Amino acid sequence: MKTLITISWRNIWRHPARSSVLLVAIIVGLWAGVIAVGTMNGLMQQRMDYMIESEITHAQIHHPEFLAEGNSWMFIPEHDRIAAWLENDPRVVSYTSRTLTDGMLQSPVKTSGVRIRGLDIESESRTTTFHENMVEGEYLDTDMRNAVILGKRLAEEHNMEIGNRIVLTFEDINNELTSASFNIAGFYESASSDYDRRNVLIRSEDFLDILADRSIYHEIAIMLENEDKATAFVADLNSEFSGITAQTWRELSPELSMLVELGGIMVYFITMLIMIALAFGILNTMLMALFERMREISMLISIGMSRLRVFLMIMLESIVLTVTGAATGFVLAWLSLWHFTGAGINLEIFAGEEGFAEIGWDQFVYPIMSTGEYVAIISVVITITLLASLYPALKAIRIDPLEVEK
């Protein structure tokens, strides 16, 4: 066996250039694969965490038709009873109730359709991190009367500055058109400029003064201990209360949940592509090696080398080559990943900072690779190598010494 490994190793270096190319291909392939998978994972995770923590939360409760219609009279019935129930459920970390209505924003420049979001600052800040999106001015905890926070994008479109006034118009719960003026306290910038263009924030108490004669809420956003518990939690809520719909973040944001799934598929594809390239590289190199060594192998069979040993000799050659390449590739990949997990990968090189904000992505990504994924990639590489070297090895043992002499 040791001698067979020696033969394999020396045969590999019989064509240093050819073997080096394959080695480099394996190393680069694996490195790129791990980085790509890690980056994709990181990107998905960051996107998911951000969306959940800043805005969507793990679960939300609405009037069954509110999300489709956005009318102010579609508020949550029995809000206080639900709130009491949430207070007593150990799975709930925090929750916040929001008063929402679709309406119009008017400035001297133009009119835009917006969703007006009335927030309870205290519980909102406990539940989400949206306040971290502030880029200019003050948040809703300002002393300013009738304060409103605009997305930076929307403010730019309307040529508005902090301290300017805008008018919000909407239907109250009696279907009567109501208008009120608000003072711009600050600007926010979330990960999605589309969101920034369509959402304005005000204090829920200011909103309720003009919207209804009592406290009404259209949305309860709930953070749970753990994302895994969302489905069961939502099911409990739906069976406990009628006249509402509770949904998990996956249901609330199909785009997000699809994105996460897409990420998984991408990871799968990246891995497959690299593996297919790897398989062809090995197959090609080994077939070339085999064809130029037909006479040698036929001589070995003639003098009495068993076909099993010939098989092992050929297999070992690809295995030694792959193990060398794969080991190097993994060490490099692991080191790079370790570095990037701390420093992050700056995606600016692919598109400007602006471009990423446009589609709602962070510019820095912190790659994530689970042990399971490492193990999976290693197993796939080993399997692919074995499969790709099987064909040349099987061809080698079918060599008929007499045929080769011709």
Place this chain on the structure above:
Amino acid sequence: MPIVKTKNLSKVYNPETVPVHALRDVNISIEKGEFTSIVGPSGSGKTTLLNMIGGLDKPTSGTVEVNGVQITGMKDSKLIDFRLHNIGFVFQHYNLIPVFTARENVSFIMLLQGRDKKEMQQRADELLDQVGLGDRKDARPAQMSGGQQQRVAVARALASEPKFILADEPTANLDGASAMNLLDIMQRMNREQHVTFVFSTHDKRVIDRARRVITMVDGAVHSDEYQKAEEYDESKA
């Protein structure tokens, strides 16, 4: 008991399309210690006969016995193992593993036989000394002349301690001096260690060195005679 015995050995290539009778009822018997050359015009069946005796090819009819064991009809894997332990081969070319040194090439066959490591090294060195390559033990085939490579092949064939050594035109690619040198070595092995050699050749000078000359014509044994071989000349070695 003869080392090699063929009975009515026949080989027909392409029996369906254009039949070629490469061997016709060959009956020969080779005893231990013989130094036999097989000669004849091109296409007369020398290679075919050697391949049959060496268990590399299967006859159309007839049988081959090596040391009393019938190898005709043996399963392929069993035959490979039989060759490993009973027959030494020296081919016309491509005899050696290019990535191995002379010593490794000689040891390799003993390794395949599963011999003791220590014994292997020692025997490989001894044999290379015997074939006059004591100073080229660490050379790879590409660094050796054709004659030196053939001598490594002879050493390798001897290393496996076979019942006999088969060589199909071992000198065909060598110049005159190297050919004679190789023959000297083979002849000496035969005289001193009673190694049995069966080889084919076209070379008149090589034929003159053989004790027994079997002449093939058109697939059949034309003549089989013993001659007074030219003696091994120590000064030429």
